[in-house]
Every structure is written in C-alpha cells, then in structure tokens.
Amino acid sequence: MGRRKIISIIGGSAQTALDEDRAIALTIGKLLIDNGYRILCGGYGGVMEAVCKGARSSNKYKEGDTIGVIASLESNDANEFCDIVIATGIHYARNQIITASGDAIAAIGGGSGTLSEIAFAWQLGKPLFSYKKTGWSGKLSEMQLDNKRSDTIIGYDTAQQLIEKLNTLF
Amino acid sequence: MGRRKIISIIGGSAQTALDEDRAIALTIGKLLIDNGYRILCGGYGGVMEAVCKGARSSNKYKEGDTIGVIASLESNDANEFCDIVIATGIHYARNQIITASGDAIAAIGGGSGTLSEIAFAWQLGKPLFSYKKTGWSGKLSEMQLDNKRSDTIIGYDTAQQLIEKLNTLF
Amino acid sequence: MGRRKIISIIGGSAQTALDEDRAIALTIGKLLIDNGYRILCGGYGGVMEAVCKGARSSNKYKEGDTIGVIASLESNDANEFCDIVIATGIHYARNQIITASGDAIAAIGGGSGTLSEIAFAWQLGKPLFSYKKTGWSGKLSEMQLDNKRSDTIIGYDTAQQLIEKLNTLF
Amino acid sequence: MGRRKIISIIGGSAQTALDEDRAIALTIGKLLIDNGYRILCGGYGGVMEAVCKGARSSNKYKEGDTIGVIASLESNDANEFCDIVIATGIHYARNQIITASGDAIAAIGGGSGTLSEIAFAWQLGKPLFSYKKTGWSGKLSEMQLDNKRSDTIIGYDTAQQLIEKLNTLF
Numbered sequence: 001m002g003r004r005k006i007i008s009i010i011g012g013s014a015q016t017a018l019d020e021d022r023a024i025a026l027t028i029g030k031l032l033i034d035n036g037y038r039i040l041c042g043g044y045g046g047v048m049e050a051v052c053k054g055a056r057s058s059n060k061y062k063e064g065d066t067i068g069v070i071a072s073l074e075s076n077d078a079n080e081f082c083d084i085v086i087a088t089g090i091h092y093a094r095n096q097i098i099t100a101s102g103d104a105i106a107a108i109g110g111g112s113g114t115l116s117e118i119a120f121a122w123q124l125g126k127p128l129f130s131y132k133k134t135g136w137s138g139k140l141s142e143m144q145l146d147n148k149r150s151d152t153i154i155g156y157d158t159a160q161q162l163i164e165k166l167n168t169l170f
Numbered sequence: 171m172g173r174r175k176i177i178s179i180i181g182g183s184a185q186t187a188l189d190e191d192r193a194i195a196l197t198i199g200k201l202l203i204d205n206g207y208r209i210l211c212g213g214y215g216g217v218m219e220a221v222c223k224g225a226r227s228s229n230k231y232k233e234g235d236t237i238g239v240i241a242s243l244e245s246n247d248a249n250e251f252c253d254i255v256i257a258t259g260i261h262y263a264r265n266q267i268i269t270a271s272g273d274a275i276a277a278i279g280g281g282s283g284t285l286s287e288i289a290f291a292w293q294l295g296k297p298l299f300s301y302k303k304t305g306w307s308g309k310l311s312e313m314q315l316d317n318k319r320s321d322t323i324i325g326y327d328t329a330q331q332l333i334e335k336l337n338t339l340f
Numbered sequence: 341m342g343r344r345k346i347i348s349i350i351g352g353s354a355q356t357a358l359d360e361d362r363a364i365a366l367t368i369g370k371l372l373i374d375n376g377y378r379i380l381c382g383g384y385g386g387v388m389e390a391v392c393k394g395a396r397s398s399n400k401y402k403e404g405d406t407i408g409v410i411a412s413l414e415s416n417d418a419n420e421f422c423d424i425v426i427a428t429g430i431h432y433a434r435n436q437i438i439t440a441s442g443d444a445i446a447a448i449g450g451g452s453g454t455l456s457e458i459a460f461a462w463q464l465g466k467p468l469f470s471y472k473k474t475g476w477s478g479k480l481s482e483m484q485l486d487n488k489r490s491d492t493i494i495g496y497d498t499a500q501q502l503i504e505k506l507n508t509l510f
Numbered sequence: 511m512g513r514r515k516i517i518s519i520i521g522g523s524a525q526t527a528l529d530e531d532r533a534i535a536l537t538i539g540k541l542l543i544d545n546g547y548r549i550l551c552g553g554y555g556g557v558m559e560a561v562c563k564g565a566r567s568s569n570k571y572k573e574g575d576t577i578g579v580i581a582s583l584e585s586n587d588a589n590e591f592c593d594i595v596i597a598t599g600i601h602y603a604r605n606q607i608i609t610a611s612g613d614a615i616a617a618i619g620g621g622s623g624t625l626s627e628i629a630f631a632w633q634l635g636k637p638l639f640s641y642k643k644t645g646w647s648g649k650l651s652e653m654q655l656d657n658k659r660s661d662t663i664i665g666y667d668t669a670q671q672l673i674e675k676l677n678t679l680f
Binding site: 093 | 174208
C-alpha cells in the first residue's frame, strides 16, 4: 500500500526537554519531511513542538505533514506547529496511540512520559530508535528491554544518522 | 488560529450502511474537500470508506486530507482511502476521539456505533448535524438529547445543505 | 467459573437523573445485593450514587460489593458509596469499560451519557435491560438498535421485575 | 473517607516472570490481605496470577479482595484468582488505569509492560515501590525517573519489608 510512512517522535516535554533535545528535534523534523515522511507526536511542548516546527523549515513541507495526538479533549491545547490535532481525552494512555500509529518510533531524550512510550513501542514490536546522548533515550540505547523481542533499541548520534537508518527500512 | 477545520463523519459501517448512505457520503466527501475542510472518520468500511473515497474526487484534494481513527492497533486495518491512520487499540472507546477531534460532526445513517458517537458528540458540546432520512442520524434529527444543551441536533436533507450549514460556522 | 456476576447499572447523572430514577435505583441496588450480584457503575452522582447507596441497605451487603469506574484519574471524585473505585482517566471512553465489565447491563432513565452506554452494551452483545418509564432507557425499551443483533433491549417496569429477568440468565 | 486502600501490583507476565518473582508475589499477596489492603493487578498470568493466588492463602481473605484490570473486552481472559474483572478493551493503555487506581504501586521484576506501568505510576505521583532483585523493578530501584518528582522509587528486598513501608503510609 502506498500510504506515506509516519514516524512518531517521542521525547521531553516543555518541562523535561534539554536545549540539546530541542535542537536535534528541529533538525530531525526538517529531515523527516525532506525525506517524505509524515511526523506524529504528542502535540505539546519541548521536543514535540520542536519537531513540528522543524518540519516547516523543509522545502518539501506541506500543510498536513505534522500530527499531534494530545492527552486532552481540547484541540487548542496542542502546539501551534501541529497541522492536525487528534484530541484523545485519555491522558497518558494516549501514548499507546502515538506508538501504535507510527511505522517507526524515534526517541529524543525524555523523562517518565517518554519512558512509557519507549516501553509501549517495544511491546508493539515497532522499529525503535533512540538518541544516544540524553535522557531515557540515551539510557536505553542499544538495550533489549525484555525477552519478547530479540533485537535492541537502535541508538543514533545525529539527525542524519537517524534518517539513514529509517531509509533502510522503508 | 489558522488550523484547517476538521469535520468528523460518522455513520454506518460495512455491515449497517445503506446504499443511500454510501451515495451521500461520497458527495459529502467531495464537497468537504472542495470547501477546504479536512475529513476524519472511523477508518473502516461503509460510510467511512465512501466519505474518504469521495474526498479524492475533489479537484482540491491533496494527500493528507483524510484521517481514519481506527479501533485496532494495526494501521493496515483501515480502508485504502484514508491518507492518515491513527491506530488507537481502544476498540469502541475510539469513538470519543473521533468526536473530540472534529470541529463539527456530521452523521449519516448508522447503527449502534453511530448512536454512541452521536451521544459523545452531544456530550462534548460539538456542533452536530444529522442526515434526516436514514438510520440513527434520521431518528435523532432535530432532537435535544438531554438538558445539558439547549440546542438540537441539526438535520440536513442533502450534501449541499450540510456544507452550507457548516460554512456558516467556520 | 464461579466468579460472582456483575450487573452494570447505567443511568442519569446528578444533572439528569429524575427523583423517580433515584428511587428505583435505590431499590435495584438493594435487590441486586439480596440476590448475590455485584454492582458496577460510573461512580458519580444521580442513579450511580443511588444504586450504590441502595446496595448498603441489603442485609447481604459486604464491603466490596459496589464498584465505580470513573472518568477521571482521581479516586476521590467517586461517590462515597462506591467501595472500589477504578480511576480510568479516559473520560467518556470509560463507558466502554462499564459495559464490557458487566455480565448484564441495566439502564435507568438517563441522558446522552446513558445513551452512549446503551449503544456500547448493544455493540458488545451484552444482555441489556431498560427501565421503561424515563429518559433514554424508556425511549429505547423493546427496541432493536441495529441489525447486528436479532434480539431487543428488554424493558422492565419495576425493580423486582428486573431481578426476575436477571435471575433467569444466571 | 474510610475506603479500603488498594495496592496495585505490577510485574512480569506469564512470559517474563521469574520463579523468584512468582514466589515473592505469592507472599506479598498473602501479606497485603493480612494487613487489610485490597489488591489490584493486570489480571493475567505470572506475577499477576501469583499475587491473586497468594491473597487467598490469607486467613483474612474475603471474596472481592482481588481485582484484575485486563487489556481485553472479555472477562474470561483473566486468571482464575481475580475475584473482580474489569474488562477495559484498551490494550496496553489499561496500564494507566492499573496505576491510577492504586493508592500505592509495588513492582515485582517485569519486562517492558511493567516498565510502562512504573513510568505511569511515576507520572501520576503515586507512592512507588520496587523489588530490588529482578527485572525492571530491580533496575529502577532507588531511581528518580525525572525531575517531575523529587523523591525516588523505593526499593524493597522482602515481602515483609514492602508491607512495613506501606503501613507507614496508610
């Protein structure tokens, strides 16, 4: 089927994201759109906002390329760079939807919210990439979370490296 | 905010949709895109498939204009005319997400699934339109479901009439 | 398996329940416990509170006989007569859980929230009983909601009649 | 309010639990009931089954003391030692409900599912205890998952130690 691939980006919120996380998220956002992917995230601040903002700096960006799947029932809670807002009203449980809807998942730093998303992505059998240098994505890089899978979370050091790894999959 | 408006279309599934429901859904799909709206639905067959298919017959259609919010965890379960699939894994509870994510909701016929969506749309305070002639959208047309709202569900007879009513809102 | 049967009671909230709804809910609560059932409800006011309160007036009542499955993440939001609070944090989507967890469902009056629960109970194939005299339970009594099932919602006029009907099932 | 406290036990499933995990879960189940707590878990095998089975070995056990909040819509999927089954139909997202419904959470070993529950419990601000010796409960023992909280996950070495720590809270 020719549906465009969705990459779900998970990572630190406004409260937990580092400057370094925001910076790489901006670049990843641009490169994902350059390479024809659609971006899905949790729709709030920090890494989620940066990746959506980065998307708009791509020459190939078109309205509709960024999706925010938010915890609340109120679309206006999303960051301004989400083109499409999915208002779930199911709080943290929406992390299941973020991970299930991605053809692959890439983590950038992050706290306990990102940790739950990494765990869900693993359970759902998704290709799972993690930024090696910060937060929970760094701590779990190259790890096998449990014996349900025989592979590991795949670490990446740069935005370009993530894109190269994704491009081998799709 | 300049985000494009999303119209959530709810209605009969492959099992419950009438030919008449599919026919008007095709036209509604086209007209919604003609008028600049994005379409969100439950992502499966019947009315959901017809409205997404109709969208593609609009000259203004662009990839990304149709969203399917499905019950399962598996994006491939969606109909082929959904550009974007949100895989929730929460079964019928995803009806909350379909209604919460729409700026307005329009019902076309439908059985018990559509009935639950009409009820959710009402509870969420959404502008709510219903096709007067078939299924639960017909039975509840012009009704006030309870005293939480003072308005009624707004009936429509034709696709063109629905669009005119929507265009007065946005 | 010998697990005690759970009857899910759905009906008007603090805002929509009639005095008549509360009165019959009190009696139903008592009789359900008299007859060995466990009670599950949405955990808030109106019919939900009345049925839990009624349970405590049974000589056979034991702590643990009433369960409230609430919309929020905060157990303290439940009415004081719920022995066990399941805090879902998924808003109206918790109506799926209320209906899926019951071995049978009985509706008492109700507005749009109850309407969504009746629809879910139907979709889930649950034995479904409705009080004939008030609200949505009255309007849908004896109806077949769609062609997914060949039976109808079973109306009842009194608490005693509901219990007799339930006792033929289990 | 005098509602009985619920302790949510999270840990390895049939697939990931170690013999050591099952053994301590059996003892914890018994001791929790001895000390007046109600037990809630994910309702399936491994640690979930063991803690419910252990509950029944307490002299103070009464029917209704064990709750399983399961992923599917079908109550019969639960283990036989759950007195009450909450059938959510929301897959892994039910991990939010397991953690939100507990007055405190105790982890025993576990794989990626338990990891997501530990993350949720942290986000929800719940008192959170982890068995020091196995699985993810061991790896995260004494850790502060992110800066949203200033405390740490509290490690325990034995069932008795967990109970003593819980008894200081309630």
